[in-house]
Amino acid sequence: MRTRILASCALALPLYACGSDDVAQQPDAGSLFPPKPECQGQSIQQFTGMHTQVFSKLAIGSQADGFDLDGDGDPDNKLQGVGALANPAIQDSLDDYSLLIPMEMFDFTAAAVDSCVKFALYLGNYTTDGDGDGDDTAVADGDCNDHANGVHPGVVEVAGNFIDDDCDGMADEQNDGANQTASADTMDRDGDGASPATGDCDDTNNMVGGLTGGTTRQAEICGDGFDNDCSGVADRGVGDPPGSCYPFDNSPDSISIDPLSFEGGKPVIQFTSGEVKMNGTKLELTAGPSLFAVSVPITSDIVLTLKITGTQIKADVVEQGGQITLKNGHLGGVIDAVTADTIRGLTVEQIGLTPEDSLLDAIFGNVLGTLLALPSQPNGSAHPGCKTPDIDVDRDGLEIFCDTDSDNNPDTKVVDLCVDGDGTEVRDTMNGTEVVHCTQAKLPDGTPRFVDGISVELNFETAPATLVAP
Numbered sequence: 001m002r003t004r005i006l007a008s009c010a011l012a013l014p015l016y017a018c019g020s021d022d023v024a025q026q027p028d029a030g031s032l033f034p035p036k037p038e039c040q041g042q043s044i045q046q047f048t049g050m051h052t053q054v055f056s057k058l059a060i061g062s063q064a065d066g067f068d069l070d071g072d073g074d075p076d077n078k079l080q081g082v083g084a085l086a087n088p089a090i091q092d093s094l095d096d097y098s099l100l101i102p103m104e105m106f107d108f109t110a111a112a113v114d115s116c117v118k119f120a121l122y123l124g125n126y127t128t129d130g131d132g133d134g135d136d137t138a139v140a141d142g143d144c145n146d147h148a149n150g151v152h153p154g155v156v157e158v159a160g161n162f163i164d165d166d167c168d169g170m171a172d173e174q175n176d177g178a179n180q181t182a183s184a185d186t187m188d189r190d191g192d193g194a195s196p197a198t199g200d201c202d203d204t205n206n207m208v209g210g211l212t213g214g215t216t217r218q219a220e221i222c223g224d225g226f227d228n229d230c231s232g233v234a235d236r237g238v239g240d241p242p243g244s245c246y247p248f249d250n251s252p253d254s255i256s257i258d259p260l261s262f263e264g265g266k267p268v269i270q271f272t273s274g275e276v277k278m279n280g281t282k283l284e285l286t287a288g289p290s291l292f293a294v295s296v297p298i299t300s301d302i303v304l305t306l307k308i309t310g311t312q313i314k315a316d317v318v319e320q321g322g323q324i325t326l327k328n329g330h331l332g333g334v335i336d337a338v339t340a341d342t343i344r345g346l347t348v349e350q351i352g353l354t355p356e357d358s359l360l361d362a363i364f365g366n367v368l369g370t371l372l373a374l375p376s377q378p379n380g381s382a383h384p385g386c387k388t389p390d391i392d393v394d395r396d397g398l399e400i401f402c403d404t405d406s407d408n409n410p411d412t413k414v415v416d417l418c419v420d421g422d423g424t425e426v427r428d429t430m431n432g433t434e435v436v437h438c439t440q441a442k443l444p445d446g447t448p449r450f451v452d453g454i455s456v457e458l459n460f461e462t463a464p465a466t467l468v469a470p
Contacts, residue, residue, distance in 0.1 A: 032069065032393055033289045033310040038272040039116035041107035046120065046257075046267050047469055049104040051324040053462035054124060054255055056248035058094060058101075059087045066457040067312050067332035069391050076455035077332065078390050081372045096139045097247070100124035102255050102467055104267075108276070111283055111319035117274040119287070120267035122467070123258040126247055128235075130225060135167075137225060137234040138245065143167065144201070144234050146225030162189060164201035169232040171196045171203060192218070201230035220244050222253055250320070252464040259470045276317055283317040285326065289333065308333035308456060309393070315460070329460040334391045336453035337399065337418070341439040357414055360439065363387070363454065364401035365413040372454065383419060389452045397421025399452040415439075418450050426450075 042049075066077030079086075093099035106118040127136035128146055135143035135152040144167035145151040153167045157176045162185070164171045172183040183196035187203070192210025194200035199217065200209035209230045210218045220229045220237045222245040227234045237244030247253045261267060274287030289310040308331075315329035343359035362368040364387045374387040377400060386402035400419035404427075405412075416428040418438035426438040426449070441449040 032071075032391070032395060036273050039118070039275075041116040041118065044106050044118050044120050044267060044270050044272065046104065046122075046262065047467065049106040049120070051105040051108065052252075052465050052467045053103050053105075053325055054247055054465040055099075055101040055103070055460050056094075056463040057459070057461040058090055058099065059083070059459050060090070061330065061457045061459040065330055065332075065459060066455060067330070069310060069312075069332065069334060069455055075457075076391060077457040078372045078374070078454045079335070079456040082368070094248075096136075097126040100126055100247070100255065102257065102465055103462065104467060105324070108324075111317050111324050112276070113278060113283070114276045117276055117285060117287070118270070118272050119274065120271075121269040121292070122261040122267065124465075124467075125256040125258055126253070128225065138236045140233065140236075140240065141167075142233045142236065144169075144227040144232055146234055162196060162203040164227065164230070164232075167227070167232050169201055169227070169230045170199070171201045171209075199230055201227060247465060248463045250323070250464060252323070252466045254466045254468050256468045257470055271313065274313075279316075284314060285317050286312075286314045288312040292331070292333065307336070307339040309336055309339075309451075309453070310334050315462075323464040325464060326460070326462045329462070330457060331460055332455065332457035334393060334453040335456055336393060336448075337389065337401065337450040338439050338448045340453065341415070341437055358437075360401065361403075361414045365403035365415050374454075383417075386417075386419075389454050391453055391455050392421065393451045393453060394421065399450055420449055421452070424449070 060079055060083035061077060063077050063080045064075055066075035066080070068074060069076045090099065100123070102122045102124040104120050104122070108114055108117045127138045127142070129136050129143070130146045131149040133143065133149035133152045137143050137146050141153055143152045144164055151163065151165050151167070155165050157165045157173060159172055162171055170180070170182055172185060173180045174183060175181055182199070185196040186198070188195045188200070189203045190206040192200065192206035194209050194211045196203055198211070202208035205226065207221070208226050208228055212218055217229050220231070220235065222235055225234050229237065231238045235245050236242050237246065241248070245253065247255060269292060271287040271290050274285055276283055276285050289312050291307065291309055292311040293307040311331060311333035313329065313331050315326035318325050318327045337360060340363060341358045341360040344355065344357070363372065363374070369387045374390065377383045377386045377388070383400050383402050386400050388398040388400050392398045399421055401415045402417040402419070403413055403415055404417050416438065418426045418441065420426070426441040428438050429436045439450045443449050
């Protein structure tokens with residue numbers, strides 16, 4: 001599974017204006033996230049910035065970690081109720097590098113107070129499958145030779161070809177299987193000081209498996225597609241996490257930036273009005289609100305995009321060895337109703353999510369709303385039992401989403417009625433054989449009517465990285 005980061009000020013609706021500041025809640029005052037101009041300073045132009053980094057940690061935080069998105073004085077993070085369920089999956093995506101978020105800072109030369117700091121976030125590639133054999137390099141149990149599609153985990157070892165066909169770290173091993181032993185071949189064909197018998201896993205390539213000083217295995221070369229140290233995986237050192245070729249440690253590794261990170265020659269995720277201030281004894285970066293999104297291709301036909309509108313960021317700025325990174329980071333915002341209703345195709349039994357239904361259905365029509373402790377409309381109201389989100393983005397009153405059981409089937413838990421904060425009711429309709437969901441309703445100016453949503457906060461840290469142009 002490949003995780004992609006995609007967001008764009010150009011694609012954002014006016015309601016989700018990029019580069020804006022939170023404001024105190026006022027009735028009918030418009031969006032919580034009004035526009036804010038870009039601060040004066042260096043413009044964002046990819047690969048001209050400084051202090052390049054990558055998100056090394058990411059997890060849903062606690063309630064106390066949330067931002068005060070609605071201006072009521074309390075932190076907002078309704079999604080903390082499913083942190084225990086979601087965080088292991090997020091960690092798995094970090095571990096296999098399918099969730100890789102590099103960043104580049106602009107107009108920030110040193111770790112010091114600065115009234116104008118900008119940065120861009122990208123989609124990063126660290127693993128490769130250059131030979132098209134279906135196995136990536138760099139990940140645990142991955143491909144050990146990305147230049148030969150007949151060499152990868154799961155194939156049968158070929159005796160006498162002097163290479164590690166099955167990626168177990170040995171070439172031409174005997175009794176291949178549970179009781180295998182090293183090859184008895186002591187010839188050093190590639191002149192690297194080692195033979196298959198002494199641990200050379202590719203005796204046709206002197207850049208793989210050789211010995212330095214007669215005893216020490218040569219070091220892994222990150223990004224060359226070969227298993228230089230015969231650990232069994234190309235572009236990955238030994239250990240878990242690996243001791244070398246690991247993008248999340250303090251040694252900057254090269255991360256290729258995916259072309260999808262750009263639109264019209266510019267980074268699509270930009271924070272253009274951040275600043276760094278002293279917070280007690282620490283330097284703290286604050287930025288946003290802006291728009292942030294993670295798109296996850298599940299299959300060749302299904303791509304799920306999770307937008308977080310009104311995204312705000314704060315983090316401690318740390319300088320170590322001349323490298324600037326972010327620690328104790330917080331990223332928060334709103335998953336709006338329109339976005340939640342487009343997330344389909346998943347099966348998550350714990351929250352009642354089926355491929356036919358959307359995340360919106362799971363939240364407001366099924367058990368996820370209960371897990372998130374969303375408020376329900378009281379008995380005697382116009383919509384008893386129906387649930388509301390927690391953030392009134394357009395500030396005309398919280399929207400309501402209902403499963404009215406219009407199909408007379410209590411086992412079907414699908415939102416089919418949306419009620420705007422001004423009381424306007426919109427129901428699902430049919431256009432031929434296609435359902436027109438109520439969340440698709442527009443205001444007269446063409447913007448979505450239903451924009452209220454669920455608050456979310458993510459904790460993060462960064463590590464130094466070297467960014468490589470596509």
